[in-house]
Amino acid sequence: MTRVRAQASVLHLDLDAFFAAVEQRDKPSLRGKPVIVGGVGGRGVVSTASYEARAYGVRSAMSTREARARCPQAAFLSGRFDAYRAASTAVMALLRSCSPLVEPLSLDEAFVDLERADLPDLEVPTVTAFAEDLRLRVQEVTDGLTASVGVASSKFLAKIASELRKPDGLTVISPGTEIALLHPMRVSVIPGVGPATVERLRRIGVHTVAELAAIGQEELVSIVGKAQGASLHQLARAEDDRAVVPDRETKSVSVESTYEHDLTDRRQMESIVVKQAGEVARRMRGSGLSGRTVTLKVRLYDFTTLSRSSTLPAPTEETATIARLARSLLADLDTSGGVRLLGVGVSGLADWVQEDLFADDSDDSEVPEEAPEPASEPDQAGARPSDVHWAPGMDVIHATDGRGWVWGSGKGVVTVRFETAETPPGPVRSFRVDDPSLARWRPPAPEPPEDQ
DNA sequence: TCTGGGGTCCTAGGACCC
DNA sequence: TCTGGGGTCCTAGGACCC
Numbered sequence: 001m002t003r004v005r006a007q008a009s010v011l012h013l014d015l016d017a018f019f020a021a022v023e024q025r026d027k028p029s030l031r032g033k034p035v036i037v038g039g040v041g042g043r044g045v046v047s048t049a050s051y052e053a054r055a056y057g058v059r060s061a062m063s064t065r066e067a068r069a070r071c072p073q074a075a076f077l078s079g080r081f082d083a084y085r086a087a088s089t090a091v092m093a094l095l096r097s098c099s100p101l102v103e104p105l106s107l108d109e110a111f112v113d114l115e116r117a118d119l120p121d122l123e124v125p126t127v128t129a130f131a132e133d134l135r136l137r138v139q140e141v142t143d144g145l146t147a148s149v150g151v152a153s154s155k156f157l158a159k160i161a162s163e164l165r166k167p168d169g170l171t172v173i174s175p176g177t178e179i180a181l182l183h184p185m186r187v188s189v190i191p192g193v194g195p196a197t198v199e200r201l202r203r204i205g206v207h208t209v210a211e212l213a214a215i216g217q218e219e220l221v222s223i224v225g226k227a228q229g230a231s232l233h234q235l236a237r238a239e240d241d242r243a244v245v246p247d248r249e250t251k252s253v254s255v256e257s258t259y260e261h262d263l264t265d266r267r268q269m270e271s272i273v274v275k276q277a278g279e280v281a282r283r284m285r286g287s288g289l290s291g292r293t294v295t296l297k298v299r300l301y302d303f304t305t306l307s308r309s310s311t312l313p314a315p316t317e318e319t320a321t322i323a324r325l326a327r328s329l330l331a332d333l334d335t336s337g338g339v340r341l342l343g344v345g346v347s348g349l350a351d352w353v354q355e356d357l358f359a360d361d362s363d364d365s366e367v368p369e370e371a372p373e374p375a376s377e378p379d380q381a382g383a384r385p386s387d388v389h390w391a392p393g394m395d396v397i398h399a400t401d402g403r404g405w406v407w408g409s410g411k412g413v414v415t416v417r418f419e420t421a422e423t424p425p426g427p428v429r430s431f432r433v434d435d436p437s438l439a440r441w442r443p444p445a446p447e448p449p450e451d452q
Numbered sequence: 453t454c455t456g457g458g459g460t461c462c463t464a465g466g467a468c469c470c
Numbered sequence: 471t472c473t474g475g476g477g478t479c480c481t482a483g484g485a486c487c488c
Contacts, residue, residue, distance in 0.1 A: 045455065047488085108457090307481090
């Protein structure tokens with residue numbers, strides 16, 4: 001049984017501070033400055049911090065409130081996923097031009113199997129030169145984003161390697177040196193070992209990978225469970241023969257939202273859940289999926305999180321069906337203390353057999369109107385999602401001043417900085433939020449990728 | 453008014469079936 | 471007077487990842 005490959009032929013690529021780097025690329029005034037992308041509302045968290053912001057201790061998953069306290073001078077932006085997706089698509093296309101076996105892990109990360117790349121051999125000097133060239137080509141296709149790359153004899157070690165010289169670095173682990181590198185490290189370097197597992201291991205005196213490797217598999221299983229015990233037993237020995245798998249299938253589709261103020265009105269909760277069901281259904285139809293299990297997620301005022309699910313006899317992608325089920329699941333829950341998050345998801349997915357290629361994918365079915373939507377509109381007090389209309393960072397265009405982006409908004413005023421990736425930092429001007437000469441600007445739709 | 457949003461995988465118990 | 475033993479499906483919750 002193969003434990004690892006004899007050569008360093010798995011590559012892991014990770015774009016550095018990805019969301020923040022895209023913002024700095026497109027907004028020249030932010031280059032060299034702390035930039036924080038994430039939820040900008042009172043309950044937001046940091047998604048990505050630029051390295052300048054990390055110097056102040058700002059980290060992913062930290063609450064935005066704390067990030068503001070640590071680095072008040074940072075630009076706080078709510079994120080432009082179309083731009084991130086476009087950059088990601090360009091990088092993934094580059095990787096797929098190198099090898100047919102590319103496994104994206106997220107927008108900013110992927111494995112590449114070099115055994116299927118067109119290289120003369122897989123010796124360390126060859127893969128090193130290839131990886132350095134690849135990093136340069138990433139910068140070319142993304143107009144300047146940097147990537148960190150690791151190359152090793154398995155997925156596990158390639159991922160660890162890419163972390164070692166961030167940002168903008170390359171690490172190749174020579175075959176045969178894996179254990180010497182790995183064993184002194186803390187167990188938390190192992191993907192899948194988070195705070196709960198670190199604590200369990202700490203209680204039996206295990207802190208490093210070497211100490212982990214010294215534990216018997218039975219003891220490990222008794223502490224962390226069957227699957228994780230078996231996995232840790234192998235990874236601690238640098239044993240990993242998982243294949244690079246392209247085209248992993250989607251297992252679930254979901255939408256959730258945390259509200260600035262806890263919800264208490266059942267009618268309002270129902271109307272939100274119905275809207276979310278519609279969004280899930282729309283996305284499912286967009287990717288040709290349908291599913292049998294509908295799940296409602298509710299986070300209460302005290303952060304306890306509940307889920308309730310119900311499985312249909314046959315798959316659906318219809319708004320009305322998903323909405324009806326979600327609403328009936330909500331009906332069984334006690335939400336009297338207040339609700340901070342609501343979400344709707346569908347799992348148990350099957351490919352959608354498209355009966356008629358020319359059928360339009362709209363879904364006009366009506367949701368039974370037992371709970372009419374509260375009169376008027378999204379900004380009902382307490383129901384406003386964390387991201388408001390003029391979100392910081394959003395691209396805008398002004399009738400006479402041209403293109404810029406939203407610096408901030410409040411008190412009926414939007415502040416815009418006029419600049420683009422190509423034009424130097426420009427003036428900052430303020431407008432009334434309802435100024436008709438100001439509009440959201442969207443980049444031209446990217447070419448849909450060839451497959452999928 | 454600590455604690456996002458979109459996912460994946462695992463566990464454990466009960467139902468149900470052979 | 472006790473009580474088998476799988477396998478699969480479903481549900482709820484939790485850990486973890488980016």
